[in-house]
Amino acid sequence: MRFFVSTYFLLFKYFTPPSERISNKSSTSQVKKKLPHSQKNNNLRMEVHLPPDQPPRHHVLRRHRTNIKAAIIGLPNAGKTGLFTVLTDEKADIDDSVFTSTRANFGVADFHDPRFDWLCGHFDPERAVPARVQVIDCPALVAGAVDGAGRGCWELTEEASKADVILVVVRAFDGNEATQVGDCVNPLRDLETIMAELLVIDKKTVAMEHGPLLALQEKKQGGSQLDVEVASLSKVKDYLDKVHAVPLRLKEDWEDQDVAMVRRFNFLTDKEVVIVVNMCARDYLRPPEAHESPTGILGRVRALVADRPWGDPLVVAYSGEFEFRVRDLRTAASGIVGPPRPHGSHHGHDAGEEAVADYFAANPTHTSARGSIMRHAFWALKLVHFFTVGPEEVRTWTLPRGACAPAAAGTVHRDFEEGFLSVDVESFMDLHELGSEVEVKRHGKIQQQGIKYVVQDGDICFFRFKLPNYKAWRG
Numbered sequence: 001m002r003f004f005v006s007t008y009f010l011l012f013k014y015f016t017p018p019s020e021r022i023s024n025k026s027s028t029s030q031v032k033k034k035l036p037h038s039q040k041n042n043n044l045r046m047e048v049h050l051p052p053d054q055p056p057r058h059h060v061l062r063r064h065r066t067n068i069k070a071a072i073i074g075l076p077n078a079g080k081t082g083l084f085t086v087l088t089d090e091k092a093d094i095d096d097s098v099f100t101s102t103r104a105n106f107g108v109a110d111f112h113d114p115r116f117d118w119l120c121g122h123f124d125p126e127r128a129v130p131a132r133v134q135v136i137d138c139p140a141l142v143a144g145a146v147d148g149a150g151r152g153c154w155e156l157t158e159e160a161s162k163a164d165v166i167l168v169v170v171r172a173f174d175g176n177e178a179t180q181v182g183d184c185v186n187p188l189r190d191l192e193t194i195m196a197e198l199l200v201i202d203k204k205t206v207a208m209e210h211g212p213l214l215a216l217q218e219k220k221q222g223g224s225q226l227d228v229e230v231a232s233l234s235k236v237k238d239y240l241d242k243v244h245a246v247p248l249r250l251k252e253d254w255e256d257q258d259v260a261m262v263r264r265f266n267f268l269t270d271k272e273v274v275i276v277v278n279m280c281a282r283d284y285l286r287p288p289e290a291h292e293s294p295t296g297i298l299g300r301v302r303a304l305v306a307d308r309p310w311g312d313p314l315v316v317a318y319s320g321e322f323e324f325r326v327r328d329l330r331t332a333a334s335g336i337v338g339p340p341r342p343h344g345s346h347h348g349h350d351a352g353e354e355a356v357a358d359y360f361a362a363n364p365t366h367t368s369a370r371g372s373i374m375r376h377a378f379w380a381l382k383l384v385h386f387f388t389v390g391p392e393e394v395r396t397w398t399l400p401r402g403a404c405a406p407a408a409a410g411t412v413h414r415d416f417e418e419g420f421l422s423v424d425v426e427s428f429m430d431l432h433e434l435g436s437e438v439e440v441k442r443h444g445k446i447q448q449q450g451i452k453y454v455v456q457d458g459d460i461c462f463f464r465f466k467l468p469n470y471k472a473w474r475g
Helices: 002-014 027-033 080-088 114-123 156-158 187-216 225-244 256-265 289-292 295-308 321-334 350-362 369-379 405-412 414-418 426-435 438-442
Strands: 066-072 105-110 128-130 132-137 165-172 272-279 314-318 385-389 393-400 420-427 446-449 459-465
Touching: 002 272, 027 128, 066 080, 066 156, 066 187, 066 314, 066 369, 080 105, 080 132, 080 165, 080 272, 080 321, 080 369, 114 187, 114 289, 114 426, 128 426, 132 321, 165 187, 165 369, 187 225, 225 256, 256 295, 256 438, 272 295, 272 369, 272 459, 295 314, 314 369, 321 350, 405 414, 405 420, 414 420, 426 438, 426 459
Parallel strands: 066 132, 066 165, 128 393, 165 272, 272 314, 385 459
Antiparallel strands: 105 132, 385 393, 420 446, 420 459
16 A cells, blocks of 8 residues: 555656646746746757767767766866866865865766756746756876876876766966966867876776786686686777777777776776866857857867867866856855755745846846856767656656657656656747647647657656556565
C-alpha cells in the first residue's frame, strides 16, 4: 500500500498532465510583471556561437551522467578563481602570491536558464530544481608544470581528470591588481601554453602507466586481460607521441577496448573544452561587433582556434570585473552577504534581485555571461534540457542530444524507461508565445509521441508508463 501511495505522489509531483495543471496566471503579461529583466526577454532561445560542423565521431569517450562536472583551469591571475566565485556564489581560498589559488576549490553552479525562470514564474511551483553543474577550480598551470615549474601539475591533473568539460580561462585585461605572468597580456600565447601543457600532462601520464604494465607483461602476469590493456595503452601512447597537438577526443578509430582504457585513466585531452576570454568591463560592454571582428579579441582567439588542431572548442566572452559589479550590487541591495537562496525561497533576496533587474532594464545592452558560460559547457558536451512542470515542481533535466523519449524517461527514473508507453510533448516556445497550456492545447501544439521520438532542447514532457510487476510483500 505504501508503494502505491508514494508512486501516485511521485506521478502527480513530477508529471501533472497538461490538462490538469493549475495556474492562476491568465496571460503572459501577468507573469512577466513579476520576473527579473533576464526573464522579460521575449527571445528566450538559447544562443551559442557554434564552430564549423565536425564529422561524427565513432566513439564518445565520455560517459553521459546527470552530475556534470566542469574544471576551471588557467595561468596564474587569469581570473579562474573569480569565475568560480561568479558561477557558484561561494567564497574561494586565495592568497597574495602570484599563485593565488594554492588548492582546488569545489562548488555547485545553478544553470541560469531564462526558460526555466519563466516556467517558475508561470507555474509558481512549491519546489524548483534547475540544472546544476559541479565546478572545480583547479590550481594554476604554467609552462613546464609537468617538470615541477610553478606549483606542479599533479593536483590539477587529479581534480581536472574528474571533470566532463574543461573551462580554459585566458586573460585579456590589463591591471596592476593581479600580477601578469609573462612580459605582457597575450591571451593567444596563454591559450597555446595551456593546450600544450594539457597534451604534455597526458603524455607523462601514459608514460607512467605504460612502463609498469609492460613490466608485468614481461613477467607473464595478468593474463589475456593485461595484454589487451597494454595494447590499448600502447595505441594511446603512439598517438600522443606521433600526432602533434591533436587531442585524444579527436581520434576517430578507437576500438571498444581503447575507449575503456581512455575512460579508465581520464586523460585531460579527451575532454571537451570551452575557452573563456576574461576581459575588462570596458571591453566586455562594447558592442558585440567589436569583439567578433577579425581585429577584436574574440575574433583573434577564434582565428587561432581555427588554425590549430584543437577540435574547434567554443569561445565565450566574460568579464570578471563586470560580474563582480553585478554581484556587489545584489549584495548591497539585499543587505545579505552570501549566495542567493534557491528558486522558490526568495526571502531576504527580493531587494537584491530587483536591483539587478532594474540595472539590466536601464542598460539593455549589458548582459551577464554567467548563464552563457554554462550554456556553452552543456552544448560542448552535446547535452540538451527538457522540463517537467506542474504546481508541485518545475524541474530541468539533462539529456544527450539525439536521445529518444524512453531515455528521457529513464533520466527521471529507471522504472519510467522500462515501462515507457508514450510521452505528451509541448515546446517551451509554444507555451511562451501562446501564454497558457489551454491555448497550446487549443492550437494542437501538444503531441503524443512514442519510443522513436527524439527529445528536443526545450521540450516540456509528460511521461506515460506502466509500473513493473512488483511482488507483494508479506510480513
